[in-house]
Amino acid sequence: MSTLDIKVQRWNELSESEQRQQLARPQQSRSAELKSIVTDILSQVRNQGDDAVIRLTQQFDYPAAQSLALSSQQRAELIEQLQPKVKQAIDTAYATITRFHAAQTPQDLMVETATGVVCESRYAPLKSVGLYIPGGTATLPSTALMLGVPAQLAGCSRKVLATPPAKDGSIPAAIAYVAELCEIDDIILCGGAQAIAALAYGTESVAPVDKIFGPGNAFVTEAKLQVSQDDSAVAIDMPAGPSELLVIADDTANPAFVAADLLSQAEHGADSQVILLTPSANMAERVREQLLAQCAQLSRKDIAAQALANSRLLVTTDLMQALDVSERYAPEHLSLQFDNARDALPQLTRAGSIFVGHYTPESGGDYATGTNHVLPTYGYARNYSSLGLTDFYRRYTVQEATADGLKQLADAITTLAELEGLDAHKRAVTIRTEDVQ
Numbered sequence: 001m002s003t004l005d006i007k008v009q010r011w012n013e014l015s016e017s018e019q020r021q022q023l024a025r026p027q028q029s030r031s032a033e034l035k036s037i038v039t040d041i042l043s044q045v046r047n048q049g050d051d052a053v054i055r056l057t058q059q060f061d062y063p064a065a066q067s068l069a070l071s072s073q074q075r076a077e078l079i080e081q082l083q084p085k086v087k088q089a090i091d092t093a094y095a096t097i098t099r100f101h102a103a104q105t106p107q108d109l110m111v112e113t114a115t116g117v118v119c120e121s122r123y124a125p126l127k128s129v130g131l132y133i134p135g136g137t138a139t140l141p142s143t144a145l146m147l148g149v150p151a152q153l154a155g156c157s158r159k160v161l162a163t164p165p166a167k168d169g170s171i172p173a174a175i176a177y178v179a180e181l182c183e184i185d186d187i188i189l190c191g192g193a194q195a196i197a198a199l200a201y202g203t204e205s206v207a208p209v210d211k212i213f214g215p216g217n218a219f220v221t222e223a224k225l226q227v228s229q230d231d232s233a234v235a236i237d238m239p240a241g242p243s244e245l246l247v248i249a250d251d252t253a254n255p256a257f258v259a260a261d262l263l264s265q266a267e268h269g270a271d272s273q274v275i276l277l278t279p280s281a282n283m284a285e286r287v288r289e290q291l292l293a294q295c296a297q298l299s300r301k302d303i304a305a306q307a308l309a310n311s312r313l314l315v316t317t318d319l320m321q322a323l324d325v326s327e328r329y330a331p332e333h334l335s336l337q338f339d340n341a342r343d344a345l346p347q348l349t350r351a352g353s354i355f356v357g358h359y360t361p362e363s364g365g366d367y368a369t370g371t372n373h374v375l376p377t378y379g380y381a382r383n384y385s386s387l388g389l390t391d392f393y394r395r396y397t398v399q400e401a402t403a404d405g406l407k408q409l410a411d412a413i414t415t416l417a418e419l420e421g422l423d424a425h426k427r428a429v430t431i432r433t434e435d436v437q
């Protein structure tokens, strides 16, 4: 770890282009090569169905793969193996996540917009959803909870979970247990772009879904973006890629806590990015020392060290400037480690999820505070929402007018139709109002 070189830099001493560079995400996103690899995988699955998915699973994940589905007997056998302590932890997380998401149940509404005219906003659960659970470098049963719980609460009638098998074909018992708790209908053992293609287009053994949810690596994210733009008419939740954490800390923070949090996201993958913004040069130096010391103790120290190479320790003039820089970066996770941190919330609206105060570690939200850990990355916290219950519904509208109600609006509608030169639009109104006494 002695070779790990993390520099502390002063924000105000950087030129504009250096500042931009500091806030750039690691080279991961839509390179031409990545796009073409994914396009090729999607077309293989579209043309050859299960055969292509199995072949690609053999290539990337499980060399002896022969089929995609996990049978209900295999699911039950896996659940049998689950350790009681793990089952208990999952039950606790299932309860908190359920509590927070159930409170988000959307309400239909009806408004009389003019006398005799009512408009409604209604919600219907999506009929079939695909839930992608990453399984490349770490298996993530917690992500199965984050997707399974809202899909279950919304009442989506078909829920398909896709996750890549390990080299020996296995998946964690914990994922099977979460699938059971959340009433997942089918588990398919495949990952990457081929899993996204199977969910979007369907194969002999997987019927296509209406919307695909879940985070993943660059192949998964690119595949989601491509299928959402082609003619498959499948929707996606958001671009949720490599993990990011931005911590804002002042001298009231504990540098060991800050470093532990930064490392908790750095260990996700070499392409994760973690950033510290602090008005205190002394705090930046102490966090740097802690990062070196704590990183060396991690089982995934090599991965975390690679991520730290994309990481930044930036000294700002004051806390206000740190808040401004965070708004510019729009992190997936934002941790506020300074006293009275709650007071800063009104100025911070561009983050996937915010962790307030010294005793709210980011990993709490990853597992069990109750919030959803599927969050926009790559700066999409500027315009994408964090995953919630309403993402598992479609909102649509209804309107109904009485004969008198239509008469009330007839002038407005016919005038606007004339303005747009659309005679048939106008006639659809006048043909009715001319009959009204």
Ligand SMILES: NC(=O)c1ccc[n+]([C@@H]2O[C@H](COP(=O)([O-])OP(=O)(O)OC[C@H]3O[C@@H](n4cnc5c(N)ncnc54)[C@H](O)[C@@H]3O)[C@@H](O)[C@H]2O)c1
Residues within 6 Å of the ligand: 037, 060, 061, 133, 134, 135, 136, 137, 138, 140, 143, 164, 190, 191, 192, 193, 194, 215, 216, 217, 218, 219, 220, 240, 241, 242, 243, 268, 269, 272, 332, 373, 374, 375, 376, 377
């Ligand atoms: N933003 C969020 O909400 C959130 C939540 C959890 C995890 N994550 C992120 O999800 C990611 C998970 O990534 P992962 O790799 O561990 O698992 P993954 O399941 O996303 O990817 C594994 C798959 O990638 C495919 N793949 C690997 N190498 C390939 C290649 N050379 N060509 C084509 N396909 C290839 C394989 O099909 C494999 O099944 C991490 O970056 C983690 O930070 C994000």
Ligand SMILES: N[C@H](CO)Cc1c[nH]c[nH+]1
Residues within 6 Å of the ligand: 140, 142, 143, 242, 243, 244, 265, 268, 332, 366, 373, 374
């Ligand atoms: N931090 C990840 C979201 O970016 C989610 C996760 C799953 N397990 C642990 N962490």
Ligand SMILES: [Zn+2]
Residues within 6 Å of the ligand: 243, 264, 265, 268, 363, 366
């Ligand atoms: Zn995490």
